[in-house]
Amino acid sequence: MKNNYDIIIIGSGPGGYVAAIRSAQLGLKTAIIEKESLGGVCLNWGCIPTKSLLKSAEVYQMIKHADSYGIKADNVDIDFKKIIKRSRSVAKTLSDGISFLLKKNKIDLLIGTAIFETKNNIKVNNNGDIQDITSDNIIIATGARARSLPNINVGKNIWTYREAMVPEELPNKIAIIGSGAIGMEFASFYNALGSNVSVIEIANTILPNEDSEISEHAKKEFTDLGIKFYTETIVQEIVSKNKKEILKLKGKDTKIHNIEVDKVIVAIGITGNIDNLGLEEIDIKTDKGHIVTDEWSKTNIKNIYAIGDVAGAPWLAHKASHEAVICVENIAGLPNLHPLNKNNIPGCVYSSPQIASVGLSEKVALEKYKIKVGKFPLMANGKAQAIGSTSGFIKVIYEENTGELLGAHMIGDGVTELIHGYTIAKNMEGTEEDIKTTVFPHPTLSESLHEAVLNAYGISIHF
C-alpha cells in the first residue's frame, strides 16, 4: 500500500528530524509531518537564532571594551535590523540543511497539520489538501510553545520568545517575566545592546534550577552589568497606557510597585503542543500540558510514542534528539538499549556570562549522598587572564566514597563549550581519578575543569 509507513513522525524539530533520519538509516519506511518550518522551534525560533543574536551582542560589547585590549574603536554603533536579519538567515540556512538531510535519507516529508484519525491513521491537512497515511508506529514530536500567564495577554507590546526574536526596533525599557534560561538570554541580549532591562522572578533566586552558588554569582554579575532584578515578586497586572506598559509588581512585602516599560517578554516556561492532534480521540494520556510517557518514550497507547518537549522536562533539544534515537532503535528491535539517563544531560544558558551544568546541584546531592565539593575560580586560570575573562568559576560535586561525579556547574565566558568534558566523564562513569590523570592543554580554560577536581580532593595546584 502506497501510504503505509513503518514509522510516522509528527514534527520536524530536533526530536522529529533525528528520529526520521535514524529510522531511515535502519531501513524503515519513514514519513515526517511538519506544519511550519523544518527544524522546529530549535532551529527557527529557539536555540539557533538566539545564539546568533547573542553573538552580535557579544561582539558589540567586545568592541566597546576594545580599549582594555589596546584597540581604539570610537563611535561604535549597532545596526539593529541587521542583527535580526543575520539571525533569520542563520535559521534559514540550517532549516534548508534539514530539508537536504531528509531528501538524502529518502524520508517522505508531508507538509500540513496532523490529526490522529485512529491509532494507526493520520490525516495530514495542507490547507484543505488532505492525505491519509497509516503506520504501526507513530512518534509524536510536536514540541512546545511559550506558557502564558492567565492575567496577561500576549500582544503588540507583550511578547513571548517568538516576538522577542524579531522586533522592529530596540526597545528602550523592557521587562522580562521569568529568570530561567530563556528569560536570562533575552535579558543579556537586550541589556548588552543598551536597553534598560528588569527581570521579575517568582522564586527567591534567579535561575532557580541552577546550583544556588551559580545563581548567586549570576545575579551579582548581571546586576553589575546593569540588569535589575525583582525576586520573590509576581506580576499582578499589566496596564497599557500611552503605548507603554505598566507592570504592577507585588513583592515579599506585599506592597505594590509599578514599573513602566516599552515591552514585556513572558518567559515563564513552556507547555507541550498537544492540542488539535486528535489525541483525545485515541485516549492518549496527558498531564499538565504534556504527553505521559515511560522511560522508553511509550505513551499509554501501544505503538504510539512521544519524544522531546511534548513529553516533558528537561525541555532541551539535545534531550529530544537522544530520546529520538533510543525510541526508534527500540521500535526497530535493536539489542542492548538503555533508556536515556536524564542525570547525564547537560543544560546551558548562553547569556553573558554563560552558565552550564550537568547532574545534581549541591543541595540535591546533599539530600542523598555524602559529598566532596571542589571549586576553581577562572581568575586563577592563565588563559582566562590572557583573554580578559576572569569572572566566574567551576564547581564539581563528587560522592565521597565512590568518586562518582554527581554534578558539575560552571559560570563564565565560554563555559558552555567546557561542560561536555564532565559530561563525557559522567556518562562513562569516570571517577575523580580519571580526570586527575587526564592531561588538559595549557593554556586553556579547560584546565579549570582539572583544577576544580583537584580542589575537591584538597590538592589544587593553582588555587
Place this chain on the structure above:
Amino acid sequence: MPLKLFMPALSPTMEEGNLTKWLIKEGDVIKSGDVIAEIETDKATMEFESIDDGVLGKILIPSGTENVRVNTVIAIVLIDGETEEDLIDHNNDLDKDTLETKSVDEDIINDSISPIDFDEENKASNLTDVKESKNLQIETANIKKTHQGKVIISPLAKRLAAEGNIDYSNIIGSGPNGRIVKRDIESSSIVLNNHIDRTKSNEFIPNNTKDYYITGKYDVVQLTKMREIISNRLTKTISEIPQYSLNIDCSVSNLNETRKRINREKIQDGVKLSINDFIIKASSKCLLEVPEVNSSWAGDCILKHHSSDIGFAVAVEGGLITPIIRNVNIKGLKEISLESKELIIKAKERKLSPTEYEGGNFSISNLGSYGIKSFNSIINQPQSSILSIGIAEDRPVVIDGALAIDMIMTVTMTSDHRVIDGAVAAKFISYFKKLIEDPSLLLL
C-alpha cells in the same frame, strides 16, 4: 551485509537460556515467521521465530548448548542473494568490531586493574563472536590475546565493586560493548552472595553444606533454572522486605452452598466453579475496596496499579509458577473459572507464555487440598501482598453463645510494611471475610 541473529530475550527477566535445538540447517531458506529453533528458558520451552527473510549462512551456537547469554550472536543470516563470500567479509567485520572495542576498552581500564581471567561459562558475548570467527578460519590469535584476561568495567563500577567487596569477574556488563557499569553492580545478585560471605558466623552457608555431611551419604542434584530463580528471588524478597502476616477465619458454609447451587445448574461450557474462583473474585473486589493494597514499592515511590491482575501459585514439576488472570475486576466467575483452568493446564505442561505469568499485582496460594490449616507465603516481589488459603473444614465454633459446627477456612495475608500498614491490611482481609461469608456481595 549478512544479518547477525541474536539469542532472544523471551521474557523481561531472561538472562540466558538453552539453545535446545535448531530446526533448520545451514543453507536452508528461512522466511519471516518461520520457527527456526527451540529455546528453553527458566520457565518454559519456547519457539524462536525468524523476523527476517534469507538463507541461514552459519550456525555459531550449535543445538544443545546450555546457558547461552541473551544477545549472543547465535547464527548469521544471508539476505538478498548474499553468498558465502559475504559471510567471510562479515566475519572480518566482526573481527574489526572487536579490535575497535579493544582500543576503547584499554583506554578506559585503569592500569591498576589486576587481570582477571574470564570464566569459561560466563564470557561476554563478543568473546563468543571471536571464538566462532576462529572456527571459520579467520585469523584471531592477536584478538584473543588482547581480550582475554581483562574484564571491561567502568571506573565507577570498579570502585563500587571494591567498596562492596563484590566479585565482578562473572558479571555480564550491560554498557557499551558489554562493559560493566554502575547499574550492573547495583543489580548484581552477587551482592547477595557477598552478603552471605560476610556473615561468616553462620556455618550453614550453602558452600559449606557439603563439607558438613559425609561424602557418599547423599546424592547431588544439580539445580534447575527454575530452582535457581526461586532461590534467588525468595532470598532477595525475605531479606529485603519488612513483611508481616495477619490471619482470619472465614465461614465458607454460605459460599459452598452457593457454589453447589450454581454448579447444579449445568452452566454452558460445563463450567464447575471452585472455591478458588470465588477467592480470586473476592480478592479483586477487595483490591477495589482497599486500593492501597494494589500497589508496589519502587524504591523512591510507590506504584498504585490500575488493574487487578491476580496470580495464583501452581505447583509444577521441579518448582512452582504463578499464572495471572488479568483485569479480574471486570470478569465474572465463569470467565475466571475457565481462564484459571486453562492456565493451570498450560502451567503443568510448561507452556505458559511470559505474558501469562509476568507482572501481576497480587497473588494467592492455596494449600488447602493438602490439609494445611494455615500458613504464610513469601511475597511475590514486586507485589506487596499474598493471600495464603488453608483447608475449608468443619470446626467447632461458638455461635450465639453455643457451640456449633461450621465450615471454616483460615486465610493469611502477608504484606510489605513499606507499602501497607497493618490497619490497611486488616481492612482488606476483614472485607475479604465479609465477601466470602456472604458471596451475594460478589454480585455488586
